[in-house]
Amino acid sequence: MSHSNTIAFQKQFDNLEQQRETANLGMWVFLGTELMFFGGVFLAFTIYRLMYPRAFAEAAGHLDLLTGSINTFILLTSSFLFSMAISTFQMRQRALTLLLLGSATVLGLAFLGVKGFEYLKDMRRGLFPGPSFFYDGPDRDQVQLFFVLYFIATGLHALHLLIGVFLTLVLMALVMLSWVRPRHELAIGVFGLYWHFVDLIWVFIFSLFYLLGGGR
Amino acid sequence: MTKHARPGSWRTFVSLAGLLGVSILISRLMPGPWRIALILLLAGVQGLLMILNFMRVRLHGQLIWIAAGASFVWLGILFALTLGDYLSRQVVW
Numbered sequence: 001m002s003h004s005n006t007i008a009f010q011k012q013f014d015n016l017e018q019q020r021e022t023a024n025l026g027m028w029v030f031l032g033t034e035l036m037f038f039g040g041v042f043l044a045f046t047i048y049r050l051m052y053p054r055a056f057a058e059a060a061g062h063l064d065l066l067t068g069s070i071n072t073f074i075l076l077t078s079s080f081l082f083s084m085a086i087s088t089f090q091m092r093q094r095a096l097t098l099l100l101l102g103s104a105t106v107l108g109l110a111f112l113g114v115k116g117f118e119y120l121k122d123m124r125r126g127l128f129p130g131p132s133f134f135y136d137g138p139d140r141d142q143v144q145l146f147f148v149l150y151f152i153a154t155g156l157h158a159l160h161l162l163i164g165v166f167l168t169l170v171l172m173a174l175v176m177l178s179w180v181r182p183r184h185e186l187a188i189g190v191f192g193l194y195w196h197f198v199d200l201i202w203v204f205i206f207s208l209f210y211l212l213g214g215g216r
Numbered sequence: 217m218t219k220h221a222r223p224g225s226w227r228t229f230v231s232l233a234g235l236l237g238v239s240i241l242i243s244r245l246m247p248g249p250w251r252i253a254l255i256l257l258l259a260g261v262q263g264l265l266m267i268l269n270f271m272r273v274r275l276h277g278q279l280i281w282i283a284a285g286a287s288f289v290w291l292g293i294l295f296a297l298t299l300g301d302y303l304s305r306q307v308v309w
Contacts, residue, residue, distance in 0.1 A: 021280065028287070035288070047298070050303070065243075065244075080270070083228075192270075193271050196266055196267075200266050207259035211239055
């Protein structure tokens with residue numbers, strides 16, 4: 001029996017290949033809507049960055065570049081582990097797959113922990129927008145606008161990552177219970193697209209908010 | 217056709233980490249307007265590497281290429297039309 005015959009495909013598909021492409025297509029269409037969602041935030045940031053270059057560069061200098069860099073590396077590593085997990089799952093190495101997925105999840109949680117720590121630090125310095133916003137330099141309103149966009153972009157990203165962590169835990173439980181087996185190979189592969197996409201969005205958040213201002 | 221082969225995950229990861237390091241160095245050390253262009257270019261390359269290798273688009277057929285590419289085309293249209301409007305306004309910011 002060939003390998004492909006052992007992998008389940010539903011009766012509405014002609015073959016396994018068609019099922020794979022359909023599942024991936026569905027996820028890519030969803031990711032397209034997600035890209036437009038984050039794209040709106042990036043566009044708003046770009047416009048205001050062009051309108052207030054000095055204020056935005058000054059505001060970005062108040063972000064912690066070291067923390068942001070560590071977090072970016074954490075997410076890149078988690079993406080790598082998730083990619084490996086997809087491969088090991090296809091190679092029917094269940095224990096290794098669980099270990100890799102678990103490690104990716106731990107890194108996702110580590111990212112959220114570091115981000116939470118960074119938020120706390122920002123808030124203590126009065127950088128959270130609102131009545132308690134504190135900034136004694138020039139262009140106070142524009143600097144506050146930067147932090148409005150910063151908290152929206154990073155907050156939405158954190159929410160997406162949190163959903164990703166939760167779904168990965170569910171996926172791990174299903175694999176552990178053998179409800180998801182290698183013959184259901186699409187389950188991890190398609191969800192992996194979401195995980196990588198969330199990491200991809202972070203790369204652009206990091207580049208736009210942390211790097212373009214020449215943070216410290 | 218979709219394949220099961222692992223598309224160079226190690227190399228992709230090392231490349232991504234290297235590009236991250238270069239981006240940080242540029243943001244700290246390089247002055248002038250080229251800094252912004254380079255950082256955005258490097259972010260784009262990182263994104264491309266993730267899409268092609270981690271998200272395995274390069275192992276898929278044309279349908280997935282089109283679906284993935286269309287998202288970015290629409291995003292490009294959004295940026296082009298909006299920035300075209302803002303940048304052509306005769307106002308002093």
